[in-house]
Amino acid sequence: KYGLRLMALAFPCNPQWRTPEGIALVGPRYFGYDVDYRPFDFS
Numbered sequence: 001k002y003g004l005r006l007m008a009l010a011f012p013c014n015p016q017w018r019t020p021e022g023i024a025l026v027g028p029r030y031f032g033y034d035v036d037y038r039p040f041d042f043s
Helices: 020-026
Strands: none
Touching: none
């Protein structure tokens, strides 16, 4: 519904998960989502 609040948590991961092989194993497309992986900027 419009207007509902959402809280999202993001944590840094091991750099191995950010490789093309790691993203293929656990990225959003593996779970059936039609979106590309986008890293979260912690700086």
